[in-house]
Amino acid sequence: MLLAIDIGNTNVTLGRFRAGTLLGTRRAATAPRASTDELEALIEELLRLDGLALADVSAIAAVSVVPVLTAGLEALAARRDRPLLVAGTGTVPIPVRVDRPAEVGADRLVNALAAARLHGVPAVVADLGTASTFDAVAGDGAFVGGAIAPGLEMGLDALSTRTAKLPRIELRTPDRAIGRDTVGAIEAGAILGYQALAGGLLARIRAELAELGGVPPDAVRTILTGGLSHAPWAARIEGVDVIDADLTLKGLAILQAEVAGGEPLALGLG
Numbered sequence: 432m433l434l435a436i437d438i439g440n441t442n443v444t445l446g447r448f449r450a451g452t453l454l455g456t457r458r459a460a461t462a463p464r465a466s467t468d469e470l471e472a473l474i475e476e477l478l479r480l481d482g483l484a485l486a487d488v489s490a491i492a493a494v495s496v497v498p499v500l501t502a503g504l505e506a507l508a509a510r511r512d513r514p515l516l517v518a519g520t521g522t523v524p525i526p527v528r529v530d531r532p533a534e535v536g537a538d539r540l541v542n543a544l545a546a547a548r549l550h551g552v553p554a555v556v557a558d559l560g561t562a563s564t565f566d567a568v569a570g571d572g573a574f575v576g577g578a579i580a581p582g583l584e585m586g587l588d589a590l591s592t593r594t595a596k597l598p599r600i601e602l603r604t605p606d607r608a609i610g611r612d613t614v615g616a617i618e619a620g621a622i623l624g625y626q627a628l629a630g631g632l633l634a635r636i637r638a639e640l641a642e643l644g645g646v647p648p649d650a651v652r653t654i655l656t657g658g659l660s661h662a663p664w665a666a667r668i669e670g671v672d673v674i675d676a677d678l679t680l681k682g683l684a685i686l687q688a689e690v691a692g693g694e695p696l697a698l699g700l701g
Contacts, residue, residue, distance in 0.1 A: 438495035447481070463501035474507075542558055552570050552653040553640045558678075
């Protein structure tokens, strides 16, 4: 069994793959200063929910944006004698054509790899999480840059903590842009505003990728992923071709297969 681990700023997400098929996922809040022992306990606890343990894992593929947890996972894999492949500019097998390749987040490269292998190129991937990243993948599968915006929930947190009277609200899509009370106004500004932000960036990046590749804009695939991609409001973002919430985990399985000789990813997953 391959264990794919996506360590983000907000959540740690596990995906279990056997014979190239994603069997299930589990998620827990990220503890950014967790020790190796605490990280091991968390992974064991999540696996136990499905009647499994680290002893059942034959290999681990991981992507992390939290350096402390990356080091902890490396120590854990060495202690448990499990092969570990960590995604990065030196391990993800795609060209990276930006000014400073070493600065590109490994999760963005994994998403670009998965988009190219599963959904076709040129493509743009919108990953909606703590931050929202928009990643451009050229017709030859190269990562060529993109955009980064604060995530929706980060904006809501800032709105409630840095103002005296504005409350923290639940994420509900309003029926109208003109709110009739404070909550309605925040819902309109946050949800409808974020739909417009995401849709606008997707349209501009799609147009630029089309010009770069000499193809019409509708030939550029647009994929939505990330922790918020399953929200009802996300489905209404204009210009999205595919919603693939598990794109990063699938990208790790693809990486494992192409770099470490693991099982090829079974296609046709939702």
